[in-house]
């Protein structure tokens with residue numbers, strides 16, 4: 001009851017619309033569809049002999065005890081502490097590590113379908129993005145994602161209803177920051193998106209979806225500066241944040257307009273693209289700019305200073321770009337298991353095409369721009385910028401919810417971040433962006449018991465982050481294997 005009052009008070013103070021649910025809703029009792037997926041019911045739980053990677057970037061603590069009391073973390077005790085207090089259910093986790101729940105910041109609920117695709121990559125229009133309302137929330141939670149932003153929606157009512165169902169204990173999935181429908185401009189290739197007519201339409205669209213319960217917004221590739229400005233102003237008037245996957249508007253323009261976040265690292269900044277016209281997406285969609293912008297160059301230094309000065313976050317989405325780098329992404333059997341036959345076929349066609357570009361100009365450019373982006377992301381963090389992370393499960397179909405969130409953290413390590421720094425980017429940094437760092441994002445007394453347990457030691461070998469055993473959300477432990485088994489063969493279907 002106290003929690004309800006606090007949440008209501010916070011919503012009032014922040015000026016959130018009446019009826020909009022906060023990202024972290026008060027936990028509800030779990031219904032009959034959710035209970036079979038639980039392996040550790042809520043209570044007083046002692047995770048003993050466990051390695052704690054706390055999400056702050058600190059060195060891991062070996063052989064610790066983490067006490068969970070109901071929905072909260074009660075204590076983190078060193079190895080020297082006495083045994084679990086009376087009444088606690090002890091779970092011996094020798095050889096395992098505990099990590100804060102991932103805060104996935106580019107986590108769509110849809111899949112990209114290419115009708116009648118063939119081995120040459122040809123498909124028929126229109127490209128459509130079917131909702132993965134059944135499989136995506138389970139895949140996210142199974143892989144350690146306990147909070148996520150949808151970062152652009154094509155069925156915002158479905159995503160809002162999924163959040164309501166999860167919060168009510170009737171569906172299984174993470175806490176959700178539901179992003180409104182893509183704020184896209186004219187001439188969009190995406191048939192499911194509304195095309196804004198003008199700035200007033202942008203303002204009204206934000207207002208409408210905020211009233212429906214959307215808690216964030218995302219501008220898209222063909223939006224104009226005037227439309228973006230109107231959307232930013234309306235979102236900020238309501239104390240909501242807005243990000244963008246941009247093209248028509250450059251990064252410096254968006255920073256000056258007051259955007260909060262930019263998606264896709266430095267891949268989609270068009271400021272140096274040849275032939276770039278104001279308010280129009282360029283043919284290169286940012287690739288020429290990234291190829292020209294070496295880390296440490298005067299252009300890079302100026303851009304990064306501007307972004308840091310304007311407190312603009314950057315969302316790293318390396319998995320979706322890794323797919324274009326020839327011979328880079330591993331073929332993961334665990335991913336293939338959850339895909340529908342059609343999704344597998346489509347992905348393998350496109351994967352083969354990417355591999356066939358090894359040694360070609362296009363393949364070399366993909367490799368080069370990827371390398372530049374990694375350097376710019378490191379430079380941005382070194383300059384004090386807030387880097388957050390998500391997989392973006394779109395592209396050629398090889399980025400799968402949840403698995404992709406883990407892959408993002410592995411790729412941050414490949415980029416040169418230490419494993420604990422990469423984990424911080426995927427946890428506490430996302431919580432900080434959402435304004436929820438006092439409640440989630442790290443393992444500390446008083447925080448929500450949102451965390452997950454993996455076999456092995458990701459601080460030494462980041463790939464161990466894939467060995468998920470159990471994922472706690474609000475103090476309830478969900479069995480990863482059961483969640484994955486429940487969606488076998490379904491991703492791509494529904």
Ligand SMILES: [Zn+2]
Pocket residue numbers: 106108151152245392394
């Ligand atoms: Zn996206």
